[in-house]
Amino acid sequence: MTSTEPSPPAGPWDVIVVGGGPTGLSAATLLGQRDLRVAVVERHRDVYPLPRAVHLDDEVYRILHQLGIGEEFAAHTRPAAGLRLVDAHHRELATFTRERVTASGLPQANMFDQPDLERLLRDNLKRLPEVKVLGGHELLRLDTTDAASVTAHVCRPDGTPADLRAPYMIACDGANSTVRGLLGIESDDLGFEQRWLVVDVRCGLDLDAWDGVHQVCDTRRAGTYMRIGPDRYRWEFQLLESETPADFRNIPTLRRLIGPWVRRIPDDQLDLLKCQEYTFHARVARQWRAGRVFLAGDAAHVTPPFIGQGMCAGLRDAQNLAWKLDTVLRGHAAPKLLDSYEAERRPHATTMIKRARTMGRLMTGGGRAASLTRRHLLPVLARSRPIRRVLLDSRTPALTPSPRIQRHTPRRVRGALLPLVRLPGPDGELVLVDRVLGDRTAVVALPGVDLAAVPDALPSAWLTVDPEGSEGERLLARWLHNAHVGWVAVDPDRVIRTAGPAEVPR
Incomplete structure (x- = not known):
């Protein structure tokens, strides 16, 4: 556990990070690796215990190696075999199996428990004395009137006030971002809103299920199943209008949802870890920068979960922004380099959100006619090599031209990632x-x-x-x-x- 300060050190700080989830801790790590002084303001004293994100791809696994936890993460992750689409009666519609081994050896789809990842990130920060995680500190107000800095007015764990000042701030404080609210930044709604129940269960027995992601393509009750560890399983189900999480408060009441996967498992072997409602949205902040303050992660964008890119986008934000802040702070580039952050990351994140939204609608939308179409069309599509590549290829789009990515660069490589070998x-x-x-x-x-x-x-x-x-x-x-x-x-x-x-x- 990274040391948590009882009261904020006086500084001086180079960057203030608000939010100590995966995006904030990753940003702090990348900045700290460059010997920058970073204060992380986090209202929780320790790692948030409930599971949230469960998937990352090989491009983001690459970032974990840059953070210095790639080898350790391997002990906490489980490769996903692919994607199976089933109908409302759990009859197989199509199966897309991941077979290709990447040149880097990193799996294209990796399942994990978010608290495990956050503990790795916090423990890793012990190697970086310039970074301080201020657990139990809550942001109250911002002062952005100084042309050369931003000041965070925070509340210490004992209730007393304190001030932090730095040239730049990164807001990684989630979908209900306090920073975004204080700055008055609104979000664009991309037209998706569904209530879902997220269920996490621990079971020491293997479930009798194919070892990949299951997507239930049911217009009445869409659902998703994933094995995320040796004894950890997750289900996500679309809630009906009249339902609440209280209707599924224990294993016996959950059986009408998870029953197809756990028929032979006794109730006392199923340990319910989490049963919580989430409303899935598709939103993007209208601006990702206000002077010296930047939005990142869920503070900047919120996606439906259908392609597993929510947390991934946040770590991509952190990687894109961290080296640019370092370059500017050291005087190696003009401040206008920072304009390239939103110019590059906003279109990329928006594209991925629209992909997730489309995938969700294709799998779960429509009425009886749509169900019949899926029943007959999906088996045919499963044999299509281009369709299989679209569904299974973990590569994300290249970044668009920006103040740093030159338009005259050949299109095949412009804004793309260097292959990882x-x-x-x-x-x-x-x-x-x-x-x-x-x-x-x-x-x-x-x-x-x-x-x-x-x-x-x-x-x-x-x-x-x-x-x-x-x-x-x-x-x-x-x-x-x-x-x-x-x-x-x-x-x-x-x-x-x-x-x-x-x-x-x-």
């Missing part, structure tokens, strides 16, 4: 390419590329990949060749900023 490390062992490049900008190039061909290449790491070298080098070389470029310039978040041919144009 393993390369030989200093001792000959295979390590992720991110570890080879380090926490800095980098140029990845084919042999023969002249430094003069790469504008603004220094200071950067320079990695030449041998088309005849290790498997990871061959994969990168083939990727560059297929994109018709000789080199790419990569920022610390592994996003490709620009690229070009091997030779200097004459």
Whole structure:
């Protein structure tokens, strides 16, 4: 457990992070790794105990490695086998199985318990003395009148007031963000609202169920089932208009929902951990920045859960923003670089929310005619390679051109992530390419590329990949060749900023 201050240290602080969930702790870690002084204001004294997020993809697993907890996280996660669609009677409509192994070795879909992840993140912060998690502190007011800083007026655990001041603040305080409310920032509703019951159960016996995500495509009672650990299971069910969580307060009353999965399991073997109502929304804040204050995670965007990207989007926000704040605070870039955060992340998050909304409607919307259509059409679609790729491919869209991503960059690589592969490390062992490049900008190039061909290449790491070298080098070389470029310039978040041919144009 990260030490929790009884009263806020005087500072000075470089960044104040409001909210100590996965997004806030990730942002604080990435900033602390760069030796910035960070105060995390969190109203809960310890890790919030109830499970919430349960899925992350391999792109976000990559961020966990950058945070320094990738290896530890492996002991707390379970790969998901794929997606099975069933009808209201639990007859199989289609099954989409994940078979492809990624070049990095990281599974494309990973199930976990959010409190486990938050404990890893908090324990990891013990290595970063510049970061202080102020548990039991609640934000009361903001002062943004100073042109050079923002001040957070907080309430200590003993009820006394205190002030924190820093050049920048990141609001990671959830869907009901206090910071967003204090700033008067409204959200755009993308047209989705459903009441769902979220149920978490511990059971020491294996359920007689296919080991992947089950989606019940029922227009009356849509549902989702997931195994998230050796003895942990989650169900999510759409609530009927007249129902409340009180109608499902224990295992016997829950059996009419979870019965198809637990018929042979006695009640005393099912430990109910959580049974709570959530209203799923699709919303995006109209602005993600107000002067020196930035919104991130659920404070900036809220998504339906159908493609498992809610928490993932928050960690992507943290990674995008952290290195830019560091670069600006050190004077290595003009403050206008920070404008690229919203320019890049807002369209990306909006796209993912719309995908989740569409997936939810396709799986659960419509009436009897829609159910019949799904019954006959889904088995056909399951045999379609493009459809299978859309449903199972964990790659997210490239970022749109922004103040840092140059429009003239070839479209195939512009704003995309550098492929994650393993390369030989200093001792000959295979390590992720991110570890080879380090926490800095980098140029990845084919042999023969002249430094003069790469504008603004220094200071950067320079990695030449041998088309005849290790498997990871061959994969990168083939990727560059297929994109018709000789080199790419990569920022610390592994996003490709620009690229070009091997030779200097004459």
